[in-house]
Amino acid sequence: MLEGYRIEGRRAAEIAASVERAVGSGELEPGQLLPPMRELATDLGVNPNTVAAAYRVLRDRGVIETAGRRGSRVRPRPATTGREFVRVDVPDGVRNVASGNPDLALLPSLAKAFAAAGELADRDPVLYGDDPVEPELARIARDWLDADGVPEGPLAVASGSLDAIERVLAAHLKPGDTVAVEDPGWGSLLDLIPALGLRTVPVGVDDEGPLPDDVRRALDSGARALIVTDRVQNPTGAVVSATRARALRSALRQHPDLLLIEDDHGHGIVNLPLHPLAGITRHWAFVRSVAKAYGPDLRLAVLTGDEVTVDRVRGRQRLGAGWVSRLVQRAVVRLWTDGAVDPAAVAATYGRRRALLIEALAERGIAAHGISGLNVWVPVPDETGAVARLLHAGWAVAPGARFRTSAPPGIRITTATLTEAEAGPLANAVAMAVGPGPGPVGSYV
Secondary structure (H helix, E strand, O other), X not given: OOOOOXXXXXXXXXXXXXXHHHHHHOOOOOOOEOOOHHHXXXXXXXXXXXXXXXXXXXXXXXXXXXXXXXXXXXXXXXXXXXXXXXXXXXXXXXXXXXXXXXOHHHOOOOHHXXXXXXXXXXXXXXXXXXXXXXXHHHXXXXXXXXXXXXXXXXXXXXXXXXXHHHHHHHHHXXXXXXXXXXEXXXXXXXXXXXXXXXXXXXXXXXXXXXXXXXXXXXXXXXXXXXXXXXXXXXXXXXXXXXXXXXXHHHHHHOOOOOEEEEEOOOOOOOOOOOOOOOOOOOEEEEEEEOHHHHOHHHOOEEEEEOHHHHHHHHHHHHHOOOOOOHHHHHHHHHHHHOOOOOHHHHHHHHHHHHHHHHHHHHHOOOOOEOOOOXXXXXXXXXXXXXXXXXXXXXXXXXXXXXXXXXXXXXEXXXXXXXXXXXXXXXXXXXXXXXXXXXXXXXXXX
């Protein structure tokens, strides 16, 4: 059954560690069936309850999944095989359009902001027990949220969007619960969910956001949480439209106990309106990070939500990290108040660069998607072949496998720094690598 690998250990922790090591090394592959608990207990000379406890630990850690009489299997994409490793090594001389990073030239200088924050820290140092949220940051963030129609709620600050989402999920869900997620969607999030011992159910996406019928099916099947990217969806660039938001709110009203998480990480680089869903369900969270507009290394996201959710997040945060550095928060406030980023100008620049490639691809019969953000998503019939052929032609693109579970193959191309002179040659290379793509530009599910 295990093709030569022998699980070892006498205690539950040892047995679980033996399985997890084998999964991490590849000796146990995704989908592989594990021995029945009684059989393994006999083989190891331990009580069946010990093996049951080990399997429970592995299930809670997202390493295996159990399906009753059908037994326990290594998860198709266990937490130990992160999607970040599904990437292309970029040789010298190859143009990297795979990174997903913003254009450094469009990010603000941080020196003055941190110098001002440091001077303020000298005059007014933050000590243990002080408020974890910088008052001026909370005031500005709340004003912006109000202007965008996000419901009133307390604020917390986390170390980026993924940290905020993890804390919200942990505040409400237990191992084995199901989370509805966009497919294709953010690879790091698709790794995080099984790492928390949670299950994913994919929801299709088009240019207007999650598909309402898919959302209804996921919620009707028992999903406890739904995560939606409002704008600048990664990898597709989708933006939830007003029409789509109405349809999604209608679906959510039928499930008032659902946990809704909205990710608006594109705030500051998008010129399309926000249509929030928050407030339809009892428990909700709305997250905004500063990474795309002000710099990934700032590691700061503002989180609002219902009182229970935010209180749980802040309570757990106090027991661990404590707070996100108020020095960093003060530097972000300075960037905001100085107008260090012109969101309209940045969004327009990224928009022109996406349009250059999308239009060039369309001229060559290739459907592509990207109405906001830094990337363009191109459906392809043969993902592995397309990535390899493009690399040979001098272009490194991101494999779609990093961003999807059951969605059709695709490649993600980062256009954040694409020049007018590069758009044509890149489109030619894509056309040669994938051939004309079938289907209208508005659909990729």
